[in-house]
Amino acid sequence: MSDAHAHSVAFVRDTEIPAAPPPTRETGAVKWMRENLFSSVANTVMTIIGVLIAWYLLSGLIPWIVNGTWQGDDIRECREILGDSGGACFAVIRERWPQLLYGFQYPDELRWRPTVAFFLLFVAVPPALFAMFLPRWTLALTALYPFVAYWLIWGGSVLSPVFVAMGIAAGYVVFTRVERRGFVPGLLAAVATAVAVWWLGGFVVEAASGVLALEPVESRAMGGFMLNLILGVVCVSLSLPIGIALALGRQSRLPVVKGFCVVFIEFIRGVPLITLLFVANVVLSYFLPPESNFDLIVRVIIMITAFSSAYIAEVIRGGLAALPKGQYEAADSLGLDYPQAMRLIILPQALKISIPGIVNVAVGLFKDTTLVSVISMFDLVGLIRGPILSSTDWVGVYWELWAAACILFFVVCYGISQYSQWLERQLRTDHR
Amino acid sequence: MNKTIFVATAAAAGLVAIGAQAQTLNQVQERGTLNCGVTTGVPGFAEPDANGVWQGFDVAVCRAVAAAVLGDPEAVEFVPTTGKTRFTALASGEIDMLARNTTWTFSRDTDLKFDFVGVNYYDGQGFMVPADLGVSSATELDGATVCIQTGTTTELNLADFFRVNGMSYEPVPIETGAEAVQQYLAGACDVYTTDRSALAAQRAGFENPDDSVILPEVVSKEPLGPLVRHGDSEWADIVRWTLNAMITAEELGVTQDNVEDMAASPGDNPEINRLLGTEGELGAMIGLDADWAKNAIAAVGNYGEVFDTNIGESTAIGLARGLNAQYTDGGLIYSPPFR
Numbered sequence: 001m002s003d004a005h006a007h008s009v010a011f012v013r014d015t016e017i018p019a020a021p022p023p024t025r026e027t028g029a030v031k032w033m034r035e036n037l038f039s040s041v042a043n044t045v046m047t048i049i050g051v052l053i054a055w056y057l058l059s060g061l062i063p064w065i066v067n068g069t070w071q072g073d074d075i076r077e078c079r080e081i082l083g084d085s086g087g088a089c090f091a092v093i094r095e096r097w098p099q100l101l102y103g104f105q106y107p108d109e110l111r112w113r114p115t116v117a118f119f120l121l122f123v124a125v126p127p128a129l130f131a132m133f134l135p136r137w138t139l140a141l142t143a144l145y146p147f148v149a150y151w152l153i154w155g156g157s158v159l160s161p162v163f164v165a166m167g168i169a170a171g172y173v174v175f176t177r178v179e180r181r182g183f184v185p186g187l188l189a190a191v192a193t194a195v196a197v198w199w200l201g202g203f204v205v206e207a208a209s210g211v212l213a214l215e216p217v218e219s220r221a222m223g224g225f226m227l228n229l230i231l232g233v234v235c236v237s238l239s240l241p242i243g244i245a246l247a248l249g250r251q252s253r254l255p256v257v258k259g260f261c262v263v264f265i266e267f268i269r270g271v272p273l274i275t276l277l278f279v280a281n282v283v284l285s286y287f288l289p290p291e292s293n294f295d296l297i298v299r300v301i302i303m304i305t306a307f308s309s310a311y312i313a314e315v316i317r318g319g320l321a322a323l324p325k326g327q328y329e330a331a332d333s334l335g336l337d338y339p340q341a342m343r344l345i346i347l348p349q350a351l352k353i354s355i356p357g358i359v360n361v362a363v364g365l366f367k368d369t370t371l372v373s374v375i376s377m378f379d380l381v382g383l384i385r386g387p388i389l390s391s392t393d394w395v396g397v398y399w400e401l402w403a404a405a406c407i408l409f410f411v412v413c414y415g416i417s418q419y420s421q422w423l424e425r426q427l428r429t430d431h432r
Numbered sequence: 433m434n435k436t437i438f439v440a441t442a443a444a445a446g447l448v449a450i451g452a453q454a455q456t457l458n459q460v461q462e463r464g465t466l467n468c469g470v471t472t473g474v475p476g477f478a479e480p481d482a483n484g485v486w487q488g489f490d491v492a493v494c495r496a497v498a499a500a501v502l503g504d505p506e507a508v509e510f511v512p513t514t515g516k517t518r519f520t521a522l523a524s525g526e527i528d529m530l531a532r533n534t535t536w537t538f539s540r541d542t543d544l545k546f547d548f549v550g551v552n553y554y555d556g557q558g559f560m561v562p563a564d565l566g567v568s569s570a571t572e573l574d575g576a577t578v579c580i581q582t583g584t585t586t587e588l589n590l591a592d593f594f595r596v597n598g599m600s601y602e603p604v605p606i607e608t609g610a611e612a613v614q615q616y617l618a619g620a621c622d623v624y625t626t627d628r629s630a631l632a633a634q635r636a637g638f639e640n641p642d643d644s645v646i647l648p649e650v651v652s653k654e655p656l657g658p659l660v661r662h663g664d665s666e667w668a669d670i671v672r673w674t675l676n677a678m679i680t681a682e683e684l685g686v687t688q689d690n691v692e693d694m695a696a697s698p699g700d701n702p703e704i705n706r707l708l709g710t711e712g713e714l715g716a717m718i719g720l721d722a723d724w725a726k727n728a729i730a731a732v733g734n735y736g737e738v739f740d741t742n743i744g745e746s747t748a749i750g751l752a753r754g755l756n757a758q759y760t761d762g763g764l765i766y767s768p769p770f771r
Contacts (some may be wrong), residue, residue: 376512385611
């Protein structure tokens with residue numbers, strides 16, 4: 001049959017046709033555009049409008065950046081150089097860059113100190129953020145960092161941060177010894193020890209104030225992006241433990257503890273941050289004697305920390321509520337007491353659930369630090385709004401400075417949110 | 433230690449209202465620095481330069497007082513204040529004096545319990561409009577949208593002016609001068625109103641200053657001057673007469689350059705000699721050294737020099753003396769005699 005068939009038809013293909021390339025409209029960029037940009041009339045219209053908007057924005061933005069100049073010592077020189085090109089006057093950023101970073105009062109010759117403190121941050125933070133990859137002892141670097149950074153930024157004798165650190169270390173040692181008799185006595189003993197060490201240290205520091213002393217810098221001299229970073233880092237790291245304590249306190253069976261936490265959280269959440277800052281700046285100075293200079297930065301740190309810890313407490317309470325009751329019962333049935341159950345079973349799971357919320361609060365908090373400009377502290381925004389925009393040299397410059405501020409904030413906030421997404425992937429133990 | 437601080441705090445807080453403020457001079461001398469409240473930035477009046485050093489017309493008053501009291505014009509702690517925080521900062525004792533474009537008004541002098549010690553700049557509220565609006569008088573502004581800084585006397589003057597003239601307006605409230613200018617340039621408002629000195633300073637920074645005109649009307653009196661708290665007249669005297677010394681120095685021809693010579697070899701003009709402390713006991717009467725006024729003038733110059741270097745016609749701001757000329761030149765700047 002097959003033979004007959006072979007003779008009865010004119011042509012039988014015995015090899016496969018080589019694969020032809022698909023038609024142009026079904027491949028590559030063209031296909032992608034057809035499917036994604038021009039798949040329907042409505043989509044086409046939207047694509048065209050989108051392109052026009054992008055074109056409009058870029059046609060303004062790109063010449064502005066490309067024609068911009070970094071030369072000139074004031075806005076008049078800048079405009080002379082620019083002529084009619086419509087470029088930006090980036091010279092203001094060149095001239096005032098150190099001010100944007102450090103504020104205008106931090107002594108020039110000492111600027112290396114906050115710079116060193118900033119780069120040490122990259123040594124100190126990874127042990128806490130990437131604890132699963134680094135040996136445990138590196139956490140000691142993190143613990144040391146606050147004292148080193150304080151010493152570098154504010155200066156003064158090295159003894160004061162050393163004694164503060166020693167007080168905390170002594171308190172911890174005492175805590176580990178006394179903890180066997182219970183958590184609360186341990187905590188009390190630890191606090192008592194720390195206070196005793198600080199009290200003794202106070203005398204030593206007074207007697208030997210010159211030991212390894214860096215030139216002291218007043219809090220009032222802090223400014224620029226440095227101030228935002230100081231407030232952000234300090235307040236986030238303080239408000240996390242306080243927020244956890246408040247969240248646990250709110251679930252406590254002891255009415256006094258529970259009542260205190262509820263009142264604190266609800267009061268703080270019911271008040272805008274800006275009011276708290278006004279209280280810190282203005283109202284407190286009515287109650288304190290004129291010469292008792294209760295440091296403004298400390299006042300602001302206390303207020304921002306109180307504010308963000310109330311929010312973090314609510315985020316963590318959400319995490320605690322999300323845990324099945326069985327987890328609590330499992331901890332009880334293992335014979336763990338309350339601190340152990342929390343530390344070993346409840347909190348690790350609750351915190352993991354709360355990460356996105358916590359990071360959300362942290363990013364918001366970091367941006368909220370710019371609110372201190374309203375109480376005439378010269379953080380990045382305050383510095384731009386006040387001294388730079390109204391200096392005779394640069395009055396009339398505007399967008400260049402805000403663009404610089406945006407970039408600085410974006411880098412930090414985007415970094416934080418990328419980290420939190422990575423952390424969520426790392427800690428994901430369920431199956432998807 | 434903590435307990436002592438707490439007790440001291442409570443006790444001192446109780447004392448504050450009673451008598452602790454009566455020794456501002458002692459506190460300043462003990463501390464070694466003068467806490468002087470300034471703006472967060474007004475071109476020509478108070479602005480930190482690229483090196484972070486405060487410069488300006490109001491700043492010079494702070495430096496003059498520091499030089500008179502402490503002998504060092506650098507011994508000033510400048511405390512930047514906003515329109516909202518300035519009065520509480522002064523009332524609470526955080527600053528010893530305020531030199532911050534503050535208008536001397538009845539209620540601030542009496543109800544807020546401050547003492548204005550003089551006037552270092554006679555200002556008045558004006559209007560700036562785009563030239564192509566074709567307006568030549570503020571009375572043609574019926575129905576205009578007006579950019580206005582909140583929390584200032586200009587806000588109230590604006591309302592008064594439009595009410596008196598039976599016109600209506602749409603206010604666009606704004607926090608700082610720089611933002612107001614952006615709104616104005618972006619066309620968010622037809623008119624920008626504030627003190628005429630500030631208008632001139634802002635206009636000088638425009639890309640095309642000629643596109644905007646400042647209308648001839650001056651709708652308010654804005655005598656700007658330094659102020660101190662009620663309750664310490666000795667301190668008020670020191671600030672008042674330091675300002676007067678700068679004004680008198682211009683009147684008598686004492687300048688930053690020749691003040692040392694004049695003090696070293698007293699001439700035969702008794703008022704100059706009394707001013708510079710080579711004759712009489714004026715310094716002792718206000719509890720300062722005999723050369724207090726000489727120090728102040730040597731530090732910042734006389735009133736006219738301060739005006740010319742910071743806001744005068746040779747600067748970018750380019751303000752004419754106008755009302756702020758000496759009374760001998762037809763202005764209002766007038767100091768009582770040093771006698």
